[in-house]
Amino acid sequence: MHPTSSPRAEGGKASRTPIRHPGPGRRLHTVENPRKSKTLTVMTGLFTLYCLLPLVWLVVNATKSQADFVSSFGLAPGREFALWDNIVQVFTYQDGIFSRWLLNTLLYVVVGATVSTFLAALGGYALAKLDFTGKRVFLFVVLGSISVPGIALAIPQFLMFAQLGLTNTPWAILIPSFINPFGLYLMWVFTAEAVPTGLLEAAKIDGAGEFRTFLQIATPLLAPAGVTVLLFSFVSIWNNYFLPLIMIKDPAWYPLTVGINQWNKLGSTAGNGALIQNLVITSALLTIVPLIIAFLGLQRYWQSGLSLGAVKG
Amino acid sequence: MDLARQIDVTPAAMASPDTAQDPAPAPRRRRSQTGLAFIAPFGALFALVFILPILYAAYLSFFQEKLIGGTTFVGLANYAKLVQDPQFWDGVGRVIWFTLIQVPIMLFFAMALALALDSMRVHGARFTRATIFLPYAVPAIVSTLMWGFMLGVKYGLFGSLNDALGTDIDPFTPDTTLISIGVMVTWAFTGFNMLIFYAALKAVPRELYEAAAIDGANEFQVIRAIKLPAIRGSLVVTIIFSIIGTFQMFNEPQILPSMVANSGVTTYYTPNLYAYNLAFTGSQQGYAAALALVMAAITIAVAYAVQIRGIRNASDQ
Numbered sequence: 101m102h103p104t105s106s107p108r109a110e111g112g113k114a115s116r117t118p119i120r121h122p123g124p125g126r127r128l129h130t131v132e133n134p135r136k137s138k139t140l141t142v143m144t145g146l147f148t149l150y151c152l153l154p155l156v157w158l159v160v161n162a163t164k165s166q167a168d169f170v171s172s173f174g175l176a177p178g179r180e181f182a183l184w185d186n187i188v189q190v191f192t193y194q195d196g197i198f199s200r201w202l203l204n205t206l207l208y209v210v211v212g213a214t215v216s217t218f219l220a221a222l223g224g225y226a227l228a229k230l231d232f233t234g235k236r237v238f239l240f241v242v243l244g245s246i247s248v249p250g251i252a253l254a255i256p257q258f259l260m261f262a263q264l265g266l267t268n269t270p271w272a273i274l275i276p277s278f279i280n281p282f283g284l285y286l287m288w289v290f291t292a293e294a295v296p297t298g299l300l301e302a303a304k305i306d307g308a309g310e311f312r313t314f315l316q317i318a319t320p321l322l323a324p325a326g327v328t329v330l331l332f333s334f335v336s337i338w339n340n341y342f343l344p345l346i347m348i349k350d351p352a353w354y355p356l357t358v359g360i361n362q363w364n365k366l367g368s369t370a371g372n373g374a375l376i377q378n379l380v381i382t383s384a385l386l387t388i389v390p391l392i393i394a395f396l397g398l399q400r401y402w403q404s405g406l407s408l409g410a411v412k413g
Numbered sequence: 414m415d416l417a418r419q420i421d422v423t424p425a426a427m428a429s430p431d432t433a434q435d436p437a438p439a440p441r442r443r444r445s446q447t448g449l450a451f452i453a454p455f456g457a458l459f460a461l462v463f464i465l466p467i468l469y470a471a472y473l474s475f476f477q478e479k480l481i482g483g484t485t486f487v488g489l490a491n492y493a494k495l496v497q498d499p500q501f502w503d504g505v506g507r508v509i510w511f512t513l514i515q516v517p518i519m520l521f522f523a524m525a526l527a528l529a530l531d532s533m534r535v536h537g538a539r540f541t542r543a544t545i546f547l548p549y550a551v552p553a554i555v556s557t558l559m560w561g562f563m564l565g566v567k568y569g570l571f572g573s574l575n576d577a578l579g580t581d582i583d584p585f586t587p588d589t590t591l592i593s594i595g596v597m598v599t600w601a602f603t604g605f606n607m608l609i610f611y612a613a614l615k616a617v618p619r620e621l622y623e624a625a626a627i628d629g630a631n632e633f634q635v636i637r638a639i640k641l642p643a644i645r646g647s648l649v650v651t652i653i654f655s656i657i658g659t660f661q662m663f664n665e666p667q668i669l670p671s672m673v674a675n676s677g678v679t680t681y682y683t684p685n686l687y688a689y690n691l692a693f694t695g696s697q698q699g700y701a702a703a704l705a706l707v708m709a710a711i712t713i714a715v716a717y718a719v720q721i722r723g724i725r726n727a728s729d730q
Contacts, residue, residue, distance in 0.1 A: 137534040144529050147522065148544050151600065154559040155547070161562070174563060174570045223455040230448030238452065245463050247657055247716040252709035255688055255701055256470030257462065263469070279462045284455065310447050339552035341664050346693065357554045364558060365671045381562070384555040391550040396543060 162186060162385040166378040186382035193363075193379055200352060201359040205338060207270065208355055212277030213333040220280050220329055221322055224287025225314055229300060246281045250342075258346045272347035273355070277337050283329040290325035291318065327401040331394065338391060356387045467706070474703035478696060491703035500681035501704065505711070507591070508660050508683055515595045516655045523603050523651070524644065527610035528636060542611070546604035553601070553664035560597045561585070561672040585669065587677025594665045602658065606651045613647040614640055649723030653716045660712045661685050684708045 160177060161169055165185065168178025190198050226232065227239065257276055258267065266272045295318050303313045319326075341357040348354055351362065364380045477487045495501055526545060530538050548556065564584040566572040571582050584593040617639060625635050663685040666678045680694075681687035684704060692701035 134532065134534050136536050137532075140529050140532070140534050141536045144526060144535050144541050147526060147603075148541050151545050151548055151604065154556070154563055154600065155551075157563045158555075158559050170568060173573050174568070219455045219458070222451045226448035226451035230445075230451060232446050232448035232452065235448070238456065241464075242459065244713075245459075247653065247713050248463070248709055250661065252661060252685070252688075252705045252712065253463065253466060255692055255705045256466035258692070259473055259698060259702060260466045260469040275458065276462050278458050279455070281459075310450075314451070335550055339550075339554075341552065341554050342689075346689070357552050360558070361554050361668060361671075364668070377562070377568070380558060384558050388551050388555055392547060395547070395550045399543065 158381060158385050158388075162378075162382045164378060166375060169378050169381070170375075182378070183382070186378050187386070190379050190383045190386065193376070197351065198359065198383060201354050201356045204270070204353060205355040205357075208273050208277065208344075209334055209337045212274055212337045213330050215274075215278045216280040216283060216333045217326055217330045219278060220283035220287045221319070221326060222314070223284045224289075225291050225295075225318055225322075227284075227288045228291035229295065229297060229318075230310070242281050242284060246285065254343050254346060257343075261347065267347050268349050268353065270353060273337075273340075273344050276343060277333070277340075280329065280333055283333060286325055286329055287322065290322060294325070295321050324401055327398060331398055331401070334394065335391060356383070360384060360387065467709075470702040470706055473699050474706060476699040478699060484699075487699075491700050492707070494700065495703055495707060500679075500687060501684065503679075504681050504684040504687050505708075508662055511591060511595065511662070512656055512659045515598060516652065516659065518595075519599045519603050519655065520606055520648070520651055522599070523606035524610050524648075526603070526607045527614060527644070528640060530607075530611060531614040531640070532632060542608075546608055548601045548603075549605045551601065554668060556597055556601055557665050557668045558672070560593065560600070561669060564593055564596075565673060567673075585673040585676045587675070590666075590669065590673075590676045590678060594662075594669075597665060598659070598662075602655070606655070609647050609651055610644050613644045617643045645726070646723075649720060652719050652723075656715055656719065657712055660708070660715070663689065 157174060160175055163181050163183040163186075164172065164178035165180055165182040168180065168182070172178045227235065254276075258272075261267050261272050261275075266275070299317055300313055303317045304310075308316065338355075339357065340355070341361070344355050344358045348358065351359070354362070360380060360383050363376060363383065366376060474491050475486055475488060476484050477491065478484050526541075529535055530542055535541060551559075563569045564571055566575060566583050566585075571584055575581060583589065621639050622635060625639065630638070662683045666682040666686050667689070669676045670678050678686075680690040685708065688701045688704045688708070691697045691704065695701075
């Protein structure tokens with residue numbers, strides 16, 4: 101970790117001189133690089149363990165056959181290594197409906213996250229750099245809507261979409277995902293800070309229209325915030341359970357989250373269905389792997405984007 | 414400039430973002446309307462997704478569905494019924510209790526971890542930070558399945574523990590389920606909150622720490638005088654997000670009953686679960702609409718109160 105990772109921390113500060121080297125007899129550790137503490141490491145380590153434990157459990161149990169899952173100790177491997185068998189079964193069970201759910205999820209996520217990020221960028225840019233009547237009212241309403249609980253909204257959305265005949269179609273999931281008020285807020289703050297107005301004026305003097313100025317001058321500068329908004333939209337759509345649960349009745353349009361729970365119910369204590377917990381667990385693992393890769397791979401981007409939101413918040 | 418003064422002034426100045434209030438003081442052009450075209454797509458969809466559903470729900474909340482006679486206009490009867498509905502208040506009470514206990518614990522851990530990582534005294538800080546955040550990327554359905562299986566007595570670790578020790582601990586009984594849900598929610602969201610605190614700490618100018626070291630301040634004095642004031646604004650944000658999150662709790666109690674026989678989760682365990690069951694299994698849409706609106710109003714009121722308090726505290730400083 102180097103301490104200048106936050107763009108704000110270093111902005112305009114000239115005196116970045118590290119603390120003078122300590123004289124003889126004083127600690128050899130500086131403010132920038134203090135002595136590591138064993139106690140502190142153990143304490144954070146315990147919490148890290150709490151965070152890892154269920155994931156380890158999931159990985160271990162995805163390698164077990166149904167028989168081993170029922171009979172062996174939770175954190176020990178089973179008698180046979182059944183991960184590949186389980187994966188094959190997940191993709192072939194019920195005529196391979198899992199692939200359909202995976203493709204549905206990809207459709208919802210890719211279209212939803214892309215459109216919502218683009219709309220948030222357009223809107224944030226307009227709020228920060230352009231003029232129009234009713235700007236204050238717009239801001240007030242949109243920012244106020246951030247604190248409207250999504251689930252409280254979902255039932256009214258369902259009731260209205262049912263009237264419009266949109267339920268049980270992909271639009272019922274896509275349309276609500278296009279709007280991301282918090283993303284708009286992030287893009288607004290970021291545009292105000294990272295896009296110099298002078299640059300925009302210059303482009304306009306050179307004859308570029310408003311939209312072209314936005315696309316060619318502003319968009320590249322907005323990339324870090326854009327990646328953050330994109331990633332968080334991606335996660336919230338991928339993980340959404342309640343909205344598809346109420347909007348979609350046809351299993352052919354389920355996303356992964358609703359589909360997995362459908363399987364879970366099959367083998368539940370209440371039902372008489374086949375016990376397929378090995379498939380439930382393996383499909384759960386397959387569901388989270390892409391997200392974990394995306395988050396770890398894009399760490400640099402979303403961490404700086406998030407820090408902006410935090411400082412402004 | 415002496416240390417105390419520097420500590421007081423700078424973080425406070427940072428906490429009041431200069432541009433956040435009105436970041437558009439570009440040289441005032443004539444009142445042009447160019448922005449309208451940019452804002453129109455978002456605005457139109459926003460109306461379709463946020464405003465119209467709320468208006469439609471408000472309209473529906475004035476009607477009741479009867480077995481005989483169909484849908485009739487009943488005025489405010491749904492709201493009157495809601496106020497006296499013990500099942501609704503049971504759910505509201507449960508999420509309030511949950512919020513009062515779980516949110517402080519989670520935010521305490523998040524803050525302590527952020528301070529520990531920011532102190533740069535922890536080995537493997539990068540790994541720790543990434544790992545603690547990971548659960549945020551896990552869908553609630555997967556997290557409930559994992560924790561439900563893992564803790565459950567039937568296939569899980571408590572089963573093995575009970576077998577080994579002859580004990581009889583069950584994390585999913587009517588008395589213990591809410592605690593287990595607390596363990597799951599804390600697992601899922603501590604990392605997200607930690608990152609918000611951590612980002613705020615990283616924004617503190619490092620010269621402050623150098624000045625503090627020159628003045629001989631120890632780590633705890635630095636935390637009290639510099640770091641805690643620096644994350645005050647973030648604390649308000651995380652409290653508001655956490656309240657919104659717990660007030661709309663749904664996934665865990667909706668999924669658990671299909672995994673555990675006697676979890677004690679009722680159809681009205683949380684207000685949102687109740688609204689869902691009313692609308693989809695009880696087909697009382699008007700009543701469910703009224704419930705959703707009242708719950709949204711309560712949540713916004715609480716979030717707003719927290720924000721006002723946060724601002725007042727910050728300006729008291």
